[in-house]
Amino acid sequence: MGGLIRRFLKRYNNESEYRKIVDMKRYRFGFGEYKYWDYPLPDIVKDLREGLYPHLAPVANAWMQCLNLETRFPKHLPSLSAQCEANAQMKPTPLILKYPPTGFNTLHQDLYGEVYFPIQAAIVLSQKGEDYQGGEFVMTRQVPRAQSQAIVLTPDRGDMIIFTTNFKPEQGVRGYYRVNMKHGISEVLSGERYAMGIIFHDAVS
Numbered sequence: 001m002g003g004l005i006r007r008f009l010k011r012y013n014n015e016s017e018y019r020k021i022v023d024m025k026r027y028r029f030g031f032g033e034y035k036y037w038d039y040p041l042p043d044i045v046k047d048l049r050e051g052l053y054p055h056l057a058p059v060a061n062a063w064m065q066c067l068n069l070e071t072r073f074p075k076h077l078p079s080l081s082a083q084c085e086a087n088a089q090m091k092p093t094p095l096i097l098k099y100p101p102t103g104f105n106t107l108h109q110d111l112y113g114e115v116y117f118p119i120q121a122a123i124v125l126s127q128k129g130e131d132y133q134g135g136e137f138v139m140t141r142q143v144p145r146a147q148s149q150a151i152v153l154t155p156d157r158g159d160m161i162i163f164t165t166n167f168k169p170e171q172g173v174r175g176y177y178r179v180n181m182k183h184g185i186s187e188v189l190s191g192e193r194y195a196m197g198i199i200f201h202d203a204v205s
Contacts, residue, residue, distance in 0.1 A: 002157065002158075004044075005125050005157065005158065008044065008125070009125060009194060011042070012035075012096065012098070012194070017035075017037055017038065017042065018035040018036060018037055018038055019036050019037065019038035019039075019091060019092065020035070020036045020091075021033060021034075021035045021036075022034050022035070022036075024103075024105065028106070029105065029106055029108070030103065030104045030105040030106045030184070030185070031099070031100070031102055031103045031104055032097065032098055032099040032100060032103035032104070032105065033097070033098050034095045034096065034097040034098070034197075035095060035096050035097075036091070036092060036093060036094070036095045036203075037092055037094050037095065037096070038092060039092050041092060041094060045094050045196070045198070048121075048123075048198055049077060049094060049198050049200060050076075050077050052121060052162075052198065052200075053076065053077040053080070053117075053200055054075060054076055054077075056117075056119045056162070056200075057073045057074065057075055057076075059119060060073050060117060060118050060119055061073055063118060063168060063169050066169040066176040067169050067176055067177075067178055073117060077200060080115075080117060080200060080201065081202060083115050084113065084115045084201050084202040085202070087113060087114055087115045087204075088113075088204055089112065089113040089114075089115055089201065089202040089203055089204050090202055091112075091202055091203040091204070091205060092202060092203075093110070093112055093197075093199035093200075093201065093202060093203050094196070094197060094198050094199060095196070095197045095199075096125075096194065096195070096196050096197075097185075097194065097195045097196075097197065098192065098193075098194055099132075099135055099185060099188045099192065099193040099194075100188065100192055101188055101189070101190055101191065101192075102187060102188065102189075103135070103185075103187070103188045103192075103193065104135075104184070104185055104186060104187045104188065105184045105185040106184050107138070107140055107182040107183065107184040108182055108183070108184060109165060109166040109181075109182055109183075110165055110197070110199050111165065111166060112199070112201060112202070112203035112204060113201065113202075113203060113204045115201055116165060116166070116201045117165065117199075117200040117201045118164055118165050118166065118167065118168070119162060119163070119164060119165060119200075120162075120163065120164075120165050120197065120198060120199045120200065121160055121161065121162050121163075121197070121198040122137070122160070122161045122163070122195055122196065122197050122198070123158070123159070123160045123161075123195065123196045123198070124137075124155045124156065124157055124158070124159050124161075124193075124194075124195050125157060125158075125194040125195055125196060126157055126191075126192065126193045126194045126195070127156060127157040128154055128155075128156065128157075128193075131157070131191050131192060131193065132188050132189075132190060132191030132192055132193040133188070133189040133190045133191060134186060134187050134188045134189035134190070135185055135186060135187070135188040135189075135193040136152045136153065136154055136185070136186040137152070137153040137154070137155060137161060137183070137185060138150060138151070138152055138153075138183065138184050138185065138186050139151040139152075139153075139163060139181055139182065139183045140181060140182050140183075141179055141181050142179060142180040142181065143179075144177065152186075163181075163183060164181050165199070166180065166181065167179060167180045167181060168181065
């Protein structure tokens with residue numbers, strides 16, 4: 001795994017692979033940069049995206065059913081991509097992120113348009129304690145009629161986090177209710193932290 005990740009990171013500066021490069025500080029998203037791959041996606045990114053989606057679609061549909069929402073998601077990614085295209089969402093959203101010392105990412109949701117899939121994945125490409133310090137993966141869970149709860153994860157290199165894009169159902173005394181969530185990255189204290197984001201819906205721009 002380590003060798004595969006190192007070979008993958010060597011391609012980070014191959015600008016021809018990307019459709020857009022974002023300076024987080026410029027847009028007040030944090031400090032660092034991320035790059036959206038262009039179509040055709042690198043094989044490993046394409047395979048991950050298409051391979052994960054069929055396992056997550058039944059979960060997403062169960063969420064919609066629990067919350068009495070009409071939205072249902074197709075079994076395979078090309079059908080979701082067709083829905084995105086019909087809504088003028090044709091820009092790929094998988095991305096690679098780089099956080100330098102003092103880098104961070106503000107709490108956010110990755111929606112990109114009216115058509116969105118409620119689950120996404122992140123893969124950490126650096127080892128905490130070796131390549132960087134700090135840089136925890138942070139989620140906030142909005143608790144009804146209370147302050148939000150913070151959830152902090154410290155994954156190792158190669159670990160995948162599967163999490164909600166914007167909300168998920170939770171069961172209460174009166175049935176299921178919607179819990180809104182955001183995610184971000186805490187400050188990197190030293191070193192550099194790289195990660196990959198796998199988002200299944202496409203973007204308007």
